[in-house]
Amino acid sequence: MKASTRMFAVLALALAVGLATAVSPFASPSPDGLEKVAADEGFIDEGRLHSLQEDSPIPDYAFPGVENERFATGLAGFAGTLAVFAIGSGVAYLVRRRAPASRPAGGAAA
Amino acid sequence: MIGLPIALHIPDGFLSPGVAALCGILAAAAVAYGLRRAGVELDEARVPLLGVLAAFIFAAQMLNFPIAGGTSGHFLGATLAAVLLGPWLACLVMGVVLAVQAFAFADGGVSALGANILNMGALGALLAGYLVIGAQRVLPRTRLVFLGIVATVSWLAVMAGAAATSAELALSDTIPLATSLPPMLGVHSLIGLGEAVITVAAVSAVLAARPDLVALARLEPEPHGAPPAAAEGRI
Numbered sequence: 458m459k460a461s462t463r464m465f466a467v468l469a470l471a472l473a474v475g476l477a478t479a480v481s482p483f484a485s486p487s488p489d490g491l492e493k494v495a496a497d498e499g500f501i502d503e504g505r506l507h508s509l510q511e512d513s514p515i516p517d518y519a520f521p522g523v524e525n526e527r528f529a530t531g532l533a534g535f536a537g538t539l540a541v542f543a544i545g546s547g548v549a550y551l552v553r554r555r556a557p558a559s560r561p562a563g564g565a566a567a
Numbered sequence: 568m569i570g571l572p573i574a575l576h577i578p579d580g581f582l583s584p585g586v587a588a589l590c591g592i593l594a595a596a597a598v599a600y601g602l603r604r605a606g607v608e609l610d611e612a613r614v615p616l617l618g619v620l621a622a623f624i625f626a627a628q629m630l631n632f633p634i635a636g637g638t639s640g641h642f643l644g645a646t647l648a649a650v651l652l653g654p655w656l657a658c659l660v661m662g663v664v665l666a667v668q669a670f671a672f673a674d675g676g677v678s679a680l681g682a683n684i685l686n687m688g689a690l691g692a693l694l695a696g697y698l699v700i701g702a703q704r705v706l707p708r709t710r711l712v713f714l715g716i717v718a719t720v721s722w723l724a725v726m727a728g729a730a731a732t733s734a735e736l737a738l739s740d741t742i743p744l745a746t747s748l749p750p751m752l753g754v755h756s757l758i759g760l761g762e763a764v765i766t767v768a769a770v771s772a773v774l775a776a777r778p779d780l781v782a783l784a785r786l787e788p789e790p791h792g793a794p795p796a797a798a799e800g801r802i
Contacts, residue, residue, distance in 0.1 A: 477626035546618030
């Protein structure tokens with residue numbers, strides 16, 4: 458039972474969107490590794506936003522204009538996952554191998 | 568979750584301009600070489616797979632799991648990307664994920680983007696990828712051994728990223744290495760376990776569905792086990 462590449466991609470993308478939308482709102486809100494060490498060692502306040510990030514579309518994984526925190530996170534995850542898929546596929550499409558004829562010997566990285 | 572968004576991602580202000588620039592050059596080189604390799608290795612049929620993998624890693628990175636002491640950690644994904652697409656394409660995938668996080672989500676700095684691509688992407692992908700390739704030359708090529716290798720290098724990749732982060736912070740005179748390295752490695756030794764579990768689960772799933780999509784797997788057909796389920800029709 459070998460899934461077609463298209464089917465495999467669709468299922469995997471659905472899983473990613475599902476996780477980002479439905480599970481991320483319930484992720485642990487505790488500070489993570491670097492954040493914790495930065496807070497404990499007193500250099501967390503040196504962090505700041507870059508001027509290019511002042512008007513990020515979805516700052517801090519909270520979809521703007523949505524009051525409910527969990528809903529805002531889920532919506533951010535939904536939008537972000539699809540955006541990453543689109544950009545990743547777009548980049549891959551632009552740089553893909555074009556000549557389908559002559560297959561190089563190796564194939565995968567080695 | 569309100570306040571400055573820091574995940575494992577370094578925000579701007581933690582690194583000196585020199586360190587940030589050096590990391591930026593190294594990361595740009597890794598991603599650029601990844602782009603070049605994609606032009607050789609990535610056929611048309613697998614174009615959407617690169618996007619799907621980037622999307623999956625982005626999604627999984629949102630799922631912070633609690634670890635000891637009021638701290639959380641999250642999946643990084645460099646090893647998963649390296650095992651599925653090879654080490655250099657993995658650098659490209661991680662570059663896409665981290666760039667979107669920095670620009671669209673203000674997660675991780677802009678001048679620190681290179682450092683973040685190195686720490687969470689390139690270093691881990693190259694270390695894990697080449698260790699997997701090397702280990703399979705000397706170890707039995709069974710599915711179980713392969714997954715054991717993947718688990719080990721997943722953990723190592725996270726530890727390498729944590730150590731690199733500490734080194735960059737020390738070179739930036741933000742915090743001495745002796746102060747940051749022990750807690751960074753301590754916390755990330757646990758985060759690395761989560762990384763190993765998720766990576767092995769994901770690689771197992773792909774091996775079961777489409778073993779040909781696991782670029783680094785060099786498995787020999789086994790009497791039982793390798794071409795999963797189909798032979799015995801179990802469960």
